[in-house]
Amino acid sequence: MSHKVVIPIGPYHPLQEEPEFFxxxxxxxxxxxxxxxxxxxxxxxxxxxxxxxxxxxxxLVERICGIxxxxxxxxxxxxxxxxxxxxxxxxxxRALYIxxxxxxxxxxxxxxxxxxxxxxxxxxxxxxxxxWKYREPVLDxxxxxxxxxxxxxxxxxxxxxxxxxxEDIPILKKALDDLLPAVDMFRGAVMDDPVIKARLVGxxxxxxxxxxxxxxxxPTARASGINIDVRRDEPYGAYDRVDWNVIVExxxxxFAKTTVxxxxxxxxxxxxxxxLNKMPxxxxxxxxKDIPPGEGIGRVEAPRGECFHYVKSDxxxxxxxxxxRAPSYMNVASDKVAAVGGTISxxxxxxxxxxxxxxxxxxxxxxxxxxxxxxxxxxDLIKLSQExxxxxxxx
Amino acid sequence: MMxxxxxxxxxxxxxxxxVGLIAGWIDRKVTAxxxxxxxxxxxxxxxxIVKLLGKETVIPRGAAKLTFLFxxxxxxxxxxxxxxxxxxxxxxxxxxxxxxxxxxxxxxIIPAISVIIGASSSRNPLASIGASREMKLVLGYExxxxxxxxxxxxxxxxxxxxxSILNHQINFGSNLVSWSGALAFIAAIFCMQAKLCxxxxxxxxxxxxxxxxxxxxxxxxxLAMFKLTKAILLxxxxxxxxxxxxxxxxxxxxxxGKYIALLVVVILIKNTNPRLRIDQALRFFxxxxxxLAVIAVILAIIGY
Numbered sequence: 275m276s277h278k279v280v281i282p283i284g285p286y287h288p289l290q291e292e293p294e295f296f297x298x299x300x301x302x303x304x305x306x307x308x309x310x311x312x313x314x315x316x317x318x319x320x321x322x323x324x325x326x327x328x329x330x331x332x333x334l335v336e337r338i339c340g341i342x343x344x345x346x347x348x349x350x351x352x353x354x355x356x357x358x359x360x361x362x363x364x365x366x367x368r369a370l371y372i373x374x375x376x377x378x379x380x381x382x383x384x385x386x387x388x389x390x391x392x393x394x395x396x397x398x399x400x401x402x403x404x405x406w407k408y409r410e411p412v413l414d415x416x417x418x419x420x421x422x423x424x425x426x427x428x429x430x431x432x433x434x435x436x437x438x439x440x441e442d443i444p445i446l447k448k449a450l451d452d453l454l455p456a457v458d459m460f461r462g463a464v465m466d467d468p469v470i471k472a473r474l475v476g477x478x479x480x481x482x483x484x485x486x487x488x489x490x491x492x493p494t495a496r497a498s499g500i501n502i503d504v505r506r507d508e509p510y511g512a513y514d515r516v517d518w519n520v521i522v523e524x525x526x527x528x529f530a531k532t533t534v535x536x537x538x539x540x541x542x543x544x545x546x547x548x549x550l551n552k553m554p555x556x557x558x559x560x561x562x563k564d565i566p567p568g569e570g571i572g573r574v575e576a577p578r579g580e581c582f583h584y585v586k587s588d589x590x591x592x593x594x595x596x597x598x599r600a601p602s603y604m605n606v607a608s609d610k611v612a613a614v615g616g617t618i619s620x621x622x623x624x625x626x627x628x629x630x631x632x633x634x635x636x637x638x639x640x641x642x643x644x645x646x647x648x649x650x651x652x653x654d655l656i657k658l659s660q661e662x663x664x665x666x667x668x669x
Numbered sequence: 670m671m672x673x674x675x676x677x678x679x680x681x682x683x684x685x686x687x688v689g690l691i692a693g694w695i696d697r698k699v700t701a702x703x704x705x706x707x708x709x710x711x712x713x714x715x716x717x718i719v720k721l722l723g724k725e726t727v728i729p730r731g732a733a734k735l736t737f738l739f740x741x742x743x744x745x746x747x748x749x750x751x752x753x754x755x756x757x758x759x760x761x762x763x764x765x766x767x768x769x770x771x772x773x774x775x776x777x778i779i780p781a782i783s784v785i786i787g788a789s790s791s792r793n794p795l796a797s798i799g800a801s802r803e804m805k806l807v808l809g810y811e812x813x814x815x816x817x818x819x820x821x822x823x824x825x826x827x828x829x830x831x832x833s834i835l836n837h838q839i840n841f842g843s844n845l846v847s848w849s850g851a852l853a854f855i856a857a858i859f860c861m862q863a864k865l866c867x868x869x870x871x872x873x874x875x876x877x878x879x880x881x882x883x884x885x886x887x888x889x890x891x892l893a894m895f896k897l898t899k900a901i902l903l904x905x906x907x908x909x910x911x912x913x914x915x916x917x918x919x920x921x922x923x924x925x926g927k928y929i930a931l932l933v934v935v936i937l938i939k940n941t942n943p944r945l946r947i948d949q950a951l952r953f954f955x956x957x958x959x960x961l962a963v964i965a966v967i968l969a970i971i972g973y
Contacts, residue, residue, distance in 0.1 A: 279794050287880065303798070303947065395877045397868045397944030403704030469869065469942050472949060618798065619946045622878040 278306065281618060283625065285314055296609070296625060303617040308610055318656050320596050327591040328354060328565055332429050335583070335598070340424050341387060344380040345576035346583070346598070347429035348373060352510055352572025353585040354431045357565055361510055364560050369433040371553040374511035376419070376428050377574070378542040378549075382453070383412040384577035385535045385542075388629045389460060392532060395626045396473055401464065408456040411449050418442055433559030443550055450543050457539045464532060474529035478624025480612040481526055488608040491601045492579020493534045494628045498526035504575040516548040528627040535629075565589070576601055578629050602630045680756025682749040682901075689900030690714040692932055696903070699936050714900065718893050726889030729791055736790040741887070741894035744783030747776040748901040755908050758831045759919055765832035773831070773909065774818065777864065780898050781807045784873070787895075788883035799882025802947045803873035806863055809954035810870075814860035816962035817853035821913045823969040824850055831912060838916040845914045849968035854914045856962040858931075861906050862938055863954070866899070869942040870950055907931040 284295040293314035299307040319338055323331045335346040355361045361370070386409040393401025413423040420426040420436050428434045438446075464470055480490070485498035495502055503520040505513040521537040523530035567589040574581045579601030586595040605628035613621040675681055693714045701708030728734055751773055758765045781803055788800035822829055824844050825837040844850035863870035874882045884895055911919075911927045945953065 279797075281794055281798070281879070300798075302801070393943070397871065397875065397877065398942065399700075399868075400704055400940045401943075403706060407705050467943075469945070473943050473945065617946060617948070619872065619875065619878050619944075622875075 283622070284311075294630070298613075298618065298621055300618060303619075305614055305616055305618060305621045308613050308621070310606060310609060312606070318653065320598055321653050322656070323596040324593055328431055328587075328593065331593060331596065332431070333427060336425050336427065336429075338598070338600070341384050342380065342576040342578065342581065342600075343425050344376045344428065345574045345581045346600075348377060348510075349572040349574040349576075349581045349583040349598075350585065350596075351429045351431050352574065353570040353583045354565055354572075354587070356570030356572060357568040357585065357587055358431075358562065358570075364562070365433055366557040366560060367554050368437075368556045369558045369560075370512045370515075371549045372434045372436075372438055372558065373429070374513060374516075375438070375546050375549050376416075376426055376434075377511060378545045379412060379415055379419075380426075381542045381577045382539055383409050383416075384629075385539055386412065388535060388577075389464070389532070392528075392623075392626065393464075395623055396470070398470070401460075405460065408453065408460075411453060415446055415449050418445065430559065431565070432562035433557070435559075437558050438550075438553070447547065447550060450547060454543060457536070457543070460539075461536050464536065471529065474532060474623070475525075475527060477528045477620045478612045478616060478627055479525065479527045480608055482524075484611050485526065485608065488611065489604045490579070490608045490628075491604050492575065492577070493531055493538065494579065494605045494608065496521060497523045497530035497534045499524045502580075504573045504580050508573055510574065512549055512552075513545075515552065516545050518545050528623050531627045565591075578602055579605060602628070606630050675757060676749065676753045680760070681753035682745075685749065685752035685756065685901045685904045686897050689897075689902070689904040690718070692903045693900050695929075695932060696936050696939075699933070700940055703940050718896060721888075721893035721896065722890050724889040726891050727886075729793065729886050731792045732886070733790040733792075736786060737886075738891060740783040740787035740790070741891045741898070743786070744780035744898040745894050745901070747779035747783075748898045748905065751776045751909075752901050752905045755831070755905055755912065758835065759908070759912065759924065762832040762835045765830055767830050769831050770818065770822070770829045770834070774815065777902075777906070777909075778807065778811065780902060781864070783898075784883045784895070787887065787891075788885075791886035793886050795879040796883055796885050798879050799873045799875075799885070802875075803883055805947055805951055806870060806873060809951045810860040810863040810958075813856045813954055813958040813962040814864075816959065816966055817857045817860070818913065820849050820853040820962065820965040820969040823966065835912060835916045835919070839918075843915050843917040847968075848973040849965045850914055852961050852968065853965035854910070856958050856965065857910055857914070858934060858938075859954070859958050861910060861931075862935060863950070864906055865902060865935065867935060867939045869938070869945045872944060872947050872950065875944060903932075907935070 278299050278301060281298040281300050282295065283298060285293040295309075295311035295314070297309035297311070298305050299309075319334065323334055326334055332347040332350055335350045336343045338346045352361055355364060358364055365373075386405050390402040390405030390409070393399065393405060416426060417423050419438055419442070420428050428436060480488075480494070480498045482499045485495050485500055490498065490500070491502070499522060501520060501522050504510075506520055518541045521534050521541065523534050565587045567587055569584070569586045572583045572585070581601055582599040584595070584597040585593045588594045608628065609625050613624040616624065677683060691711070691714075694709065694711050697713065698708040698711075726738075728737060754765075754769055754773055754776075758769070785800045785803050785807075788796040788803070821834060821844055824847065825834040828834055828837065838844060845854050866874060872878075872882075874884060879885070884892065887895060907928055910931060911924065915927050
């Protein structure tokens with residue numbers, strides 16, 4: 275039987291919380307091919323960033339994604355500090371620890387968020403609600419440290435904006451202690467449940483070779499047996515001052531991706547504990563005034579994988595070029611091999627298993643096909659959107 | 670006149686729909702409490718239905734109009750008929766007619782078939798996938814369901830009449846307390862979960878995969894009818910299981926207690942499992958569940 279039907283997932287679909295479009299070509303229940311269309315969420319961040327000064331850009335890139343809202347500003351700040359001579363040379367010791375704590379808290383909340391969504395995607399809404407319930411205390415910790423649940427506003431070139439007060443440290447430690455039994459519970463409930471195993475094992479397998487070919491990063495790559503982690507390979511923050519392990523699984527299926535994320539929760543909790551214990555007293559900001567001309571890169575292991583920022587400065591107060599590569603951009607593409615061959619049910623899960631984050635990923639350029647001439651770029655898009663807003667505002 | 674009354678009002682359509690909607694609320698409330706949510710007020714399901722009745726019914730372009738609109742009726746009519754037969758039987762076991770059990774089993778398939786027909790006529794690829802999943806699921810669960818009913822029939826000395834099955838249980842104790850009855854009951858509970866289209870067997874409506882699947886094109890009063898059918902089934906199928914397996918004492922309070930006990934089982938299964946894939950569900954029903962039902966039949970023949 276060769277009767278191909280197109281099953282659309284998106285642009286609006288309950289599977290994904292953001293607009294994107296997957297065209298599944300199916301024969302019966304079997305997925306034979308898949309088209310991935312992104313570009314619904316383009317906001318022209320790179321272009322925008324070249325019109326802001328360095329202090330503002332940290333806030334701007336924080337808004338690329340509400341989930342990795344520490345990774346993007348951190349990577350940008352690292353890139354700017356790379357121009358100045360490297361993070362380790364200019365940023366005070368205490369600030370390094372605070373940055374690491376924020377980065378790991380973010381990983382915990384992002385992985386719990388994904389775990390809940392994964393539960394939702396396999397129709398297990400109890401896991402969804404419970405994971406998000408235990409994510410709440412993590413957000414409370416954020417609120418205690420930086421005053422915000424989701425956009426932290428902590429990163430600053432040369433340091434961090436807020437200190438962790440000494441009287442807060444016992445409360446944070448207690449919250450971490452309370453989190454541990456919850457993580458144990460999820461480990462038991464998800465990793466030992468026979469029905470979940472039946473559903474996830476062997477679903478959407480990405481072999482090691484495929485994972486390398488498609489340049490996957492982060493937990494998606496680590497679940498396929500690739501031992502990479504920017505935190506260890508090119509340490510930033512205080513990661514080289516604490517003990518922790520890179521979690522690697524072999525199978526590459528959705529179950530392995532789940533396992534990697536659950537086990538990473540333990541590592542994150544342990545990293546934060548060590549940081550809270552080891553954190554020295556002292557300054558939190560090096561008070562940087564100017565960025566000299568030059569180029570710098572910043573790499574941060576976001577919850578979804580390596581987040582890369584490139585900044586070029588010409589000595590003025592704004593970047594001449596700011597290039598961002600978010601991890602989902604690499605991971606989403608790997609669905610092309612991972613989802614094909616499975617059933618629709620498996621494909622839906624596989625698409626979600628890379629923890630895609632589309633608003634980090636979007637980029638757009640409109641070309642005239644005949645002449646290859648650029649007819650629309652990010653700036654035009656912003657203008658278009660401003661005109662639309664003005665039109666809407668009119669009564 | 671009496672027949673019309675019992676079909677339309679008590680214990681037929683109106684009564685069973687109300688009980689079903691309340692049961693649906695219990696389901697939503699308990700689910701919400703399990704998930705640390707608050708849950709809706711008791712009248713939420715009624716309000717939903719009323720709201721849907723007031724909405725426009727959109728018929729997709731190119732759909733088979735008559736079939737599309739007729740199939741929700743088909744399901745609702747048959748579900749209400751089952752509710753009537755069961756309700757009358759519970760009140761007056763002696764009035765039941767010979768072979769009504771067969772009629773009930775037939776009528777209980779029709780809501781599923783109406784979903785399949787409606788989905789297929791809507792000309793939506795997602796709906797057709799939902800329909801094909803529903804079809805496979807029906808093929809899966811009907812075999813063990815009928816086998817477990819056969820075990821009950823053998824236990825009750827061969828009566829295929831609900832009244833005689835009830836009388837037998839009143840005289841000799843519930844079928845549930847025998848080996849064969851217990852095994853058949855377990856098999857029937859799994860089938861009930863699938864017939865009610867609840868997790869882990871809700872793949873025909875899998876929201877995250879095919880967006881309500883079979884029902885995707887339905888809106889307004891046609892959708893309300895499907896919802897009412899679901900509500901009535903939520904009342905009738907546990908009631909049928911109570912009559913078949915647990916019928917020794919059907920005084921009103923005992924009946925309500927037994928019904929709620931079954932409802933809780935349904936809700937617990939629903940909230941502690943992920944959705945299965947359709948091939949896994951089929952394998953599950955034709956494998957372990959059918960084996961369970963066959964063992965129950967064999968035990969019933971030997972006399973356990």
